[in-house]
Amino acid sequence: MRPEERDPMWLLEKGESLMKAGSYLGAVSAYSHGIKLAPKIPELYQGRAEAHLSLKNLVETVEEASQALELLVPKVMGNKKERFECHMLRAGGFRNLNCCREALMDYK
Structure with a gap:
């Protein structure tokens, strides 16, 4: 294993790069590592949620976005954007699972 492959921030950037290239399975792998x-x-869970949503792995999308939200505490202005994005990802997973009530709660 190369030294950079032991750096979670490098893996985050790698996942983001793979997402932009449309390599969603590769992104899931980078985020997972x-x-x-x-x-x-x-941010690793958030990225993996986005990759799962792109792959239509909806249950995983909801789980990953929920995990990211659990880590984004306390709720402060500094993490407001990330929390918003996680709620939107989770809502998208819920909506596609036909869990409209849960999706609506996240959209609000």
Whole structure:
């Protein structure tokens, strides 16, 4: 394993790069490896949720976005954008699962 592959922030950037390239499975892999190294970085879960949504893995989308939201505490202005994005991802998963009530709660 190369030294950069042991850096969760490098893996976060790698996942983002793979997402932009449309390589969603590769992005899931990069984010997953980053989570194994640093399970308290919410952006890794958020990225993996986005990749799962792109792959139509809806249950995983909801789970990953929920995990990211659990890590984004306390609710402060500094993480407001990330929390908003996680709620939108989770709402998208819920909506596609036909869980309209849950999706509406996240959209609000």
